[in-house]
Amino acid sequence: MAPFRSSYSITFTSGYYAALGDPIGTDRLRQGRFVKSFQPTLTRVLPALVLAVTVAVTASIPLGTNRWFYYWDDSAAAFAPAWRVIGERILAGSWPTMIPQMWAGGNITAEALYGTYNPLLLANSVLMASVPNLAIGITLVKVQFLAILAVGTYVLARQFGATKPMAFVAGYAMPFASYTLYFDASSWASGLFAFAFIPHVWWSTRAASAGRVNPLVSIVFAALTLTTGNPYGAVAVGVVYLAVLAECCARKDFRRISGLVWSGSAALLLSLIVYLPLAFTTGVSVRTQSGVSNDGTLRPGLSDILDVSGPTRLPMIDSFGAEFMTVPLGYLAWFIVPLIPWIKWRSLKTLATSSVSLLVFGGIYLVLVLGPSNLWLFRWPVRLLEYAQLPVIVAVAVAMSAGMYRDRIRLRVGITAALLAVQFYSAWSSVPEDVGFHAAALAVCSILAAVSLTLWHRNSRAFVVSLSIGVAAILALQTNVWFLGNYNVTPWQFPRQHAFMEDRFDDRYVGNTFAIAHPGNVSPDDQTSQWGDVVFGNMWQATGVDAVNSYAGISYADFVEALCLNYYGGVTCPDAVSRLESTAPGTDVPWMDALRLETIIVQNSGPYGGRGAFDTLPRAEWDVTTSKLTTVARRVSPLPWPEGRLSAAGPGLTITGDVAETDTRETVTYDGSGTATFALLAWPGWTATVDGEPIPVDATSGGLLQVSLPAGSTSVTIEYSPPGSKIGYGLAALGLALALAQGSIVAIGKRRSSRKTDAH
Numbered sequence: 001m002a003p004f005r006s007s008y009s010i011t012f013t014s015g016y017y018a019a020l021g022d023p024i025g026t027d028r029l030r031q032g033r034f035v036k037s038f039q040p041t042l043t044r045v046l047p048a049l050v051l052a053v054t055v056a057v058t059a060s061i062p063l064g065t066n067r068w069f070y071y072w073d074d075s076a077a078a079f080a081p082a083w084r085v086i087g088e089r090i091l092a093g094s095w096p097t098m099i100p101q102m103w104a105g106g107n108i109t110a111e112a113l114y115g116t117y118n119p120l121l122l123a124n125s126v127l128m129a130s131v132p133n134l135a136i137g138i139t140l141v142k143v144q145f146l147a148i149l150a151v152g153t154y155v156l157a158r159q160f161g162a163t164k165p166m167a168f169v170a171g172y173a174m175p176f177a178s179y180t181l182y183f184d185a186s187s188w189a190s191g192l193f194a195f196a197f198i199p200h201v202w203w204s205t206r207a208a209s210a211g212r213v214n215p216l217v218s219i220v221f222a223a224l225t226l227t228t229g230n231p232y233g234a235v236a237v238g239v240v241y242l243a244v245l246a247e248c249c250a251r252k253d254f255r256r257i258s259g260l261v262w263s264g265s266a267a268l269l270l271s272l273i274v275y276l277p278l279a280f281t282t283g284v285s286v287r288t289q290s291g292v293s294n295d296g297t298l299r300p301g302l303s304d305i306l307d308v309s310g311p312t313r314l315p316m317i318d319s320f321g322a323e324f325m326t327v328p329l330g331y332l333a334w335f336i337v338p339l340i341p342w343i344k345w346r347s348l349k350t351l352a353t354s355s356v357s358l359l360v361f362g363g364i365y366l367v368l369v370l371g372p373s374n375l376w377l378f379r380w381p382v383r384l385l386e387y388a389q390l391p392v393i394v395a396v397a398v399a400m401s402a403g404m405y406r407d408r409i410r411l412r413v414g415i416t417a418a419l420l421a422v423q424f425y426s427a428w429s430s431v432p433e434d435v436g437f438h439a440a441a442l443a444v445c446s447i448l449a450a451v452s453l454t455l456w457h458r459n460s461r462a463f464v465v466s467l468s469i470g471v472a473a474i475l476a477l478q479t480n481v482w483f484l485g486n487y488n489v490t491p492w493q494f495p496r497q498h499a500f501m502e503d504r505f506d507d508r509y510v511g512n513t514f515a516i517a518h519p520g521n522v523s524p525d526d527q528t529s530q531w532g533d534v535v536f537g538n539m540w541q542a543t544g545v546d547a548v549n550s551y552a553g554i555s556y557a558d559f560v561e562a563l564c565l566n567y568y569g570g571v572t573c574p575d576a577v578s579r580l581e582s583t584a585p586g587t588d589v590p591w592m593d594a595l596r597l598e599t600i601i602v603q604n605s606g607p608y609g610g611r612g613a614f615d616t617l618p619r620a621e622w623d624v625t626t627s628k629l630t631t632v633a634r635r636v637s638p639l640p641w642p643e644g645r646l647s648a649a650g651p652g653l654t655i656t657g658d659v660a661e662t663d664t665r666e667t668v669t670y671d672g673s674g675t676a677t678f679a680l681l682a683w684p685g686w687t688a689t690v691d692g693e694p695i696p697v698d699a700t701s702g703g704l705l706q707v708s709l710p711a712g713s714t715s716v717t718i719e720y721s722p723p724g725s726k727i728g729y730g731l732a733a734l735g736l737a738l739a740l741a742q743g744s745i746v747a748i749g750k751r752r753s754s755r756k757t758d759a760h
Contacts, residue, residue: 047164051154051171052147058176058472059143059185062479069479070142071135071496073187073489077537077568078105078551080128080138082114083121084498084542087129090122098664098720100645100680101512102541104560105550105569107683109722110281112229113190113553117274121193121228134542135496142185145196146175152199153393159203160354162397165464170397172468176475177393178331179385182486188383194233195386197225201237205244206357208263209256211750215263216743222264226271232383234275237267239387243360251353262742269735273728278554280684280723284703285554286567287377294372298380303426304330305369305388309337311474312434312441312482313427317382319488324431326487327478329382332389334474335467336396337423338449339404341415342456347402348395362391404456404463416453420446437482444477490519490568493528494539501543504532510634511598512679513547514563515540516577516613517630518570521606533629534603537568548595556681559703563591574607581616586700587648587677593639594647594704596679600633650674653709664720673711678718680705685723690716 062069071080086108089096096116099106108114115121124141131137154171162170174180184192200221207213222240225233241264248256296318304315307330316324348355365388369381405412424442428435448470456463485491495501517534540547549569552560560566562585564573573579577600584594592600602613604626609615614624614633621637640646644658644666653674660666668676680686682699689695690713697718698706709716722728 047168048151048154048171051150051168054468055147055150055172055175056143058172058475059139059146061472061476062181062186063139064476065480066484067496068135068491068493069186069485070139071494072485072491074551075138075142075187075189076134076492076494077490077539078553079114079189080134081538081540081542082108082551083125083128083141084134084137085129085538086114086116086122087125087127090126091129094662096663097722098683098685099541100663101546102538102550103548103681104552104555104565105538106681107277107281107554107556109277109725110285110683111553112274112278115190115193115228117271118193118224118227118229120224132498133496134494134498138189142189142192145192146185149175149180149192149196149199152196152203153390156199156203156390157394157397159206160351160358160394160398161401162394163401165461166397166401169400169464169467169471170393173333173471174390174393176471177333177386177389178328178478179382179389181475181479182327182329182483183383183489184386186486187489190228190230191232191383193228194225194230194236197221197228198233198236198240198387199390201225202240202243202357202361205240205260205263206247206354209244209248209253209260211256211746214743214746215259216739219263219267219270219739219743222267223270226267227274229274231275231378232387234271235378236387237264239361239364242364243357246360247353247357250356259742259746262738266735266738266742269731269738271735272731273725276724276728277685277722281554284556284558284682284684284699286552286557286560287554291374291376292372293374295374297373298382299371299373300329300369300382300385302370305366305385306330307423307426308332308389308392309334309445310423310427310441311445311478312437313423314431314434316430322488326485327483328427329385331478332393333396334445334448334470335452336392337419338416338445339400339452340419341412342404342453343396343399344402344405345399348399350402351398358391358395362388403460404453406457416449417446420449434482440477441482444473448473491527492536493531494535495528495531498542501531501535501539504543505535505540506544509545509547509599509601509632511546512596513540513545513549513599513601514580514592514595514597515547515549515569515601515603516571516606516608517601517603518572518606519568520570521603523605530603530629533627534601536570540569548597556683556703558699558701559681562702571608576608577602577613584648584677584700584704585702586675586704586706588650589648591702594677594679594702596639596645596647598635598639602631602633604629604631644668645679646676647679647704648675648677650676665717666719667715667717669715670709671714673709675706675708676716678705680718682706683720685725686718686720688716688718 086096097109099108108116128137150171153174154167157167157170204213204218204221208215208218222237225237241260245257245260298319300315300317307313311328311331311334313328314325315329319325365384369384369388371381373379420442424438427438452463452466455466515534519536522530537551540549551568563579564571564576566572580592581590584591587594602608604610611626611631613631617633622633623636624633641655641658644660646658646668649655651674652672654671656671657669681703682705686697686705688697688707700706
């Protein structure tokens, strides 16, 4: 029985480094001869450090021809600017839970994906606020997580028995697999952050189940994954625990199961506070879908998954209206398919019961990747592809660690040639127009395979170097020649310098601002020309503009429907100006007053009326100016209650004072009685007290916060706290107590066992 190949004791403080040490032979494991490693820590850690640095340097290759590579799609419209705003709040001394100025996208805790409970992501939001170039800032953040992913894959492969060189190759290849690179690293940053921790959760959980790591290590990694707020990462943590539980059962080590349940429960309790605000907010959000359905969107087929070494194969997968992918989605590593006939696959038998973990994890994700496009709140199964690829690259590293076959050379060369030909045909038949790319890929992969196999027969170290060079070479060709970016999603190409955006917008668009614009009205031939006048997503707030438009992952359904806002803040209705002039439901004022708008921008190239959009606005209250690209209306008459967010007061109510003390607290003094409406969204979590007594908080049919103030009182205070936070903090405290208790019990037990051994 050889579930692990480690040869040292691991404590909580040294467990991570010890896991990087050399595995001992299978014969020693079977004899139960575990000896302590006295290698210097640097010797054990050095390969991982070199790998991390190498990955960080290699990650710059895509920037050679595309400076926006990591500043793409949601990373540019949502994550980078939002983290800058969050970082600014933290540097100013507050921890953001709600940012009212971001409206539908301002419920930071309910959005969850910004990871405000994750210490590493909070630190990186401060980094984003400190770097003047948004593209450089988000690139630095993503490179960190690519390195974390690489090191985790390396340690996991070592734990399963791969040699240091082969584990290095596995760790080097995983961050540059096409889905991980083009979708997570380039676009959907939250997916990268969650996935990067999964190999660490896996190796630490396996080590803890074997008693060689304090369970606190696995709890910390699981909690780091869960607090990223990415639901796919949360599912992966559960799958890891299932896989390791299955492994414990396979080796009949049932006494370890209770420890796994204990540590898994502690990690879950620690992180529920991340998801409770989302759960309590779904009733007003757009994310209310349930059940099972299949519209084919981002749902790969079996052939797309199996083509792991085709660097130019573009699968025919429906993606936001496109008939095929613009990137080689299934690509994992160039050397897997060409070297199939040379790898000693039978060596995987030495994994014995530990292979159960790989099979269970990989099997679950194979089923999910091939499943329907919508499963409850989870959609687009292609997002799970990298999880299915992780056990594959680990198994390949373990098998290649046994060496390569040296016999029947001609037969194996023939099979390799045939596999490369099939790989070329598969890529060509999918997109015949790119035959030049496919032919070049065939030539490059053939040369790399020939060189690598030749070097293997002469120098095994040179063989490993050639595999790694091949990874970098294919990456350079993919990102600088063949597929410069992922055009299945939105490139945006926003300006990178924050100072440029501030200079263009900060003094130009004052107060609450509403932009009536849509990227579909921007000429694709001159896209960047618009960004000096309008932007989308959270870029408004990052430039200092208090825009109603923002990127909203969960959004507020009634509000965005009333004003025709889509998820990135684009306006989809031609009559958007008329809607702003119409009376806001539940009030006697127009929407533009209910939102306390001071600036309204209209994109001239859209169907919104252009230069004549504001003909019906009263000139005594608004000043209208027109430029080449936009028409802008600026309020010239002052709004009532300038220090607060109150926007409408019903008959019989006299407001004597209104002060917005913070983002989440506001106090209004009044006489009489009536309804008060605020330029705030009525998210669950807002409460109101009149002279210290709670009163109900209501929402208008358009989603604005409203309270009915009784007579005989003088002041009302509204305050926001993330819904479920009290329960969440209590559960987190319980989880922390469970984690510390388990860690202490294990540490004390090991110490006593060590003393008995020394005495003997």
